[in-house]
Amino acid sequence: xxxxxxxxxxxxxxxxxxxxxxxxxxxxxxxxxxxxxxxxxxxxxxxxxxxxxxxxxxxxxxxxxxxxxxxxxxxxxxxxxxxxxxxxxxxxxxxxxxxxxxxxxxxxxxxxxxxxxxxxxxxxxxxxxxxxxxxxxxxxxxxxxxxxxxxxxxxxxxxxxxxxxxxxxxxxxxxxxxxxxxxxxxxxxxxxxxxxxxxxxxxxxxxxxxxxxxxxxxxxxxxxxxxxxxxxxxxxxxxxxxxxxxxxxxxxxxxxxxxxxxxxxxxxxxxxxxxxxxxxxxxxxxxxxxxxxxxxxxxxxxxxxxxxxxxxxxxxxxxxxxxxxxxxxxxxxxxxxxxxxxxxxxxxxxxxxxxxxxxxxxxxxx
Amino acid sequence: xxxxxxxxxxxxxxxxxxxxxxxxxxxxxxxxxxxxxxxxxxxxxxxxxxxxxxxxxxxxxxxxxxxxxxxxxxxxxxxxxxxxxxxxxxxxxxxxxxxxxxxxxxxxxxxxxxxxxxxxxxxxxxxxxxxxxxxxxxxxxxxxxxxxxxxxxxxxxxxxxxxxxxxxxxxxxxxxxxxxxxxxxxxxxxxxxxxxxxxxxxxxxxxxxxxxxxxxxxxxxxxxxxxxxxxxxxxxxxxxxxxxxxxxxxxxxxxxxxxxxxxxxxxxxxxxxxxxxxxxxxxxxxxxxxxxxxxxxxxxxxxxxxxxxxxxxxxxxxxxxxxxxxxxxxxxxxxxxxxxxxxxxxxxxxxxxxxxxxxxxxxxx
Numbered sequence: 001x002x003x004x005x006x007x008x009x010x011x012x013x014x015x016x017x018x019x020x021x022x023x024x025x026x027x028x029x030x031x032x033x034x035x036x037x038x039x040x041x042x043x044x045x046x047x048x049x050x051x052x053x054x055x056x057x058x059x060x061x062x063x064x065x066x067x068x069x070x071x072x073x074x075x076x077x078x079x080x081x082x083x084x085x086x087x088x089x090x091x092x093x094x095x096x097x098x099x100x101x102x103x104x105x106x107x108x109x110x111x112x113x114x115x116x117x118x119x120x121x122x123x124x125x126x127x128x129x130x131x132x133x134x135x136x137x138x139x140x141x142x143x144x145x146x147x148x149x150x151x152x153x154x155x156x157x158x159x160x161x162x163x164x165x166x167x168x169x170x171x172x173x174x175x176x177x178x179x180x181x182x183x184x185x186x187x188x189x190x191x192x193x194x195x196x197x198x199x200x201x202x203x204x205x206x207x208x209x210x211x212x213x214x215x216x217x218x219x220x221x222x223x224x225x226x227x228x229x230x231x232x233x234x235x236x237x238x239x240x241x242x243x244x245x246x247x248x249x250x251x252x253x254x255x256x257x258x259x260x261x262x263x264x265x266x267x268x269x270x271x272x273x274x275x276x277x278x279x280x281x282x283x284x285x286x287x288x289x290x291x292x293x294x295x296x297x298x299x300x301x302x303x304x305x306x307x308x309x310x311x312x313x314x315x316x317x318x319x320x321x322x323x324x325x326x327x328x329x330x331x332x333x334x335x336x337x338x339x340x341x342x343x344x345x346x347x348x349x350x351x352x353x354x355x356x357x358x359x360x361x362x363x364x365x366x
Numbered sequence: 367x368x369x370x371x372x373x374x375x376x377x378x379x380x381x382x383x384x385x386x387x388x389x390x391x392x393x394x395x396x397x398x399x400x401x402x403x404x405x406x407x408x409x410x411x412x413x414x415x416x417x418x419x420x421x422x423x424x425x426x427x428x429x430x431x432x433x434x435x436x437x438x439x440x441x442x443x444x445x446x447x448x449x450x451x452x453x454x455x456x457x458x459x460x461x462x463x464x465x466x467x468x469x470x471x472x473x474x475x476x477x478x479x480x481x482x483x484x485x486x487x488x489x490x491x492x493x494x495x496x497x498x499x500x501x502x503x504x505x506x507x508x509x510x511x512x513x514x515x516x517x518x519x520x521x522x523x524x525x526x527x528x529x530x531x532x533x534x535x536x537x538x539x540x541x542x543x544x545x546x547x548x549x550x551x552x553x554x555x556x557x558x559x560x561x562x563x564x565x566x567x568x569x570x571x572x573x574x575x576x577x578x579x580x581x582x583x584x585x586x587x588x589x590x591x592x593x594x595x596x597x598x599x600x601x602x603x604x605x606x607x608x609x610x611x612x613x614x615x616x617x618x619x620x621x622x623x624x625x626x627x628x629x630x631x632x633x634x635x636x637x638x639x640x641x642x643x644x645x646x647x648x649x650x651x652x653x654x655x656x657x658x659x660x661x662x663x664x665x666x667x668x669x670x671x672x673x674x675x676x677x678x679x680x681x682x683x684x685x686x687x688x689x690x691x692x693x694x695x696x697x698x699x700x701x702x703x704x705x706x707x708x709x710x711x712x713x714x715x716x717x718x719x720x721x722x723x724x725x726x727x728x729x730x731x
Contacts, residue, residue, distance in 0.1 A: 008712065010640075010712040010713050010714075013712075013713040014713065014714075017713075042717060043711070043717055044711045044713055044715050044717075045710075045711050045713065045714070045715015045716050045717050046713070046715060047715075048715050048716065049713060049714065049715050091656075222711075222713060348656060356720065357718070357720050358717035358718055358720075359717065359718065
């Protein structure tokens, strides 16, 4: 924790807050991309400590939130089959599909297991040769390398009773879609540090140039976020565009070459649907044809699943920074973490869940 | 531990009979594993009682083998009665096991009511195939925990379920104790101005269990904090008879206990995040899994709500007890934001600490 405490030092935070106040002369709207950043901002009360001119809006960077309901339905369907061990990261288990979630499948007798690494699924598959082990491969560029590694190892070790249900999404196309929207009011971005640690900053340079905006690569600790906000505000005030890497302890400009090679070997870019937003061109990954035998969607006949989403859920607008969670009429009423209408309320990184968990007091107080 | 006296009494004389000599297919008495017959209420149940439970919890009430325990009870005081079930996996973990947990948990539920715990019962649901040696180890722990907290295990029950229908061993313990005249501790008693104390570091038990369950090792061995709290509660109540409320923050952690207090008393609770003791390794594990120590379980920690005037004395008393060495004042009761728990971060920002919805699940990345 020694290393983390450095990034949570209250006196350094107060000093950064003073710098932000000094630098701010007019109203600015910044978007933090990642749900983990949203979580930290609300947990440490950073949004309340900023000068009133600065508005933080929350981006689409919660992998659980943006996984489309169709994929959840497919996961639920596969997990319900006999002879299947369905594995997932923890916070996907409670995300509602059209008719229930994975925890409900588990309660009904499905073999649904929580794993911490996709590689755990390979040993599970080897120990259970009579079963098919399916891993729900969701997430951004951060989880993709490990998932690619699992598929490649399964291929090399001949573990044919392993498959992945792929729902990978990538960040830059989503940022582009937000900036292209006629309703957009985001003026600067805090890019997700861990995504950049894998992918590097090149794509962000292109985005910054194209949309004439500042993008600051930021980490997840309170001081990382305050420092990122400070730099983004300075760039805005000075009229500078471009990318600043303020998370240099983790992010090299070129990213992680080995991880990128691995992803490129196993995955290829595809159009991907985002929950609540719709299809964004070239915004996701799918398995390359050489690895098609590990594709769970191809292996299981899923028939015609018809997905249904709550009509009253505003998560799509919230994920694009167009609405704040408490502006949703269902927030805290019909939609709570115990009975969520949409994924932004269920994931621990979802903006609605974070507002509910940390910020409902403000709403209650009016 | 069948309490059916007819089967027990009939079983005892047959202990000398060798069933295999008569050609009967009844399993041998001295098995190494739990068999379904150990829950039959017959000879094998009696054997289990004789081999495992009676020697462990050696006391006259239990030895009487009645359908019920009849115990002497101090008069003129109030009775406290509680029950809880324990289904922890794995059953052995650093710092304890399911047996120790089952005794301490029930003792603590009595202690936080201001009661002196006196007598316990234990109901065992055993899975066919459980090693008798493991059962003996669990029962030995229970006996040690009984001795530590000064309670007697006076009655119980045993059932055996088919292999695959249980998870090795489930234990339900119930307990009775007495509350001295004039003492009334309740989550309804908190008043604005009261101070909130905790007896030590938060989240040790939950993270110790998680680390062994998931095979994750930390730089130091993290042990469960399971412990009987009645001794610590006695010390505190003696020094500060005006304690408003005691709670043990088990499942749901500090957050749930304080939310219950805020709602129960119709008050607000304000916490100072930097004042809440958390072990560095627990904090590190929580970072790794995306968990919050505020929601992680404890099994040997006390929350005390005391009037502002006596908070200093209460803190000194708690710190004088080995289980309260790391006690700290972590917050106060306020008249604003009634029913809610609010925490101030080290930067001065405030956030609500709500009750957790569903299971506390590790995050994706």
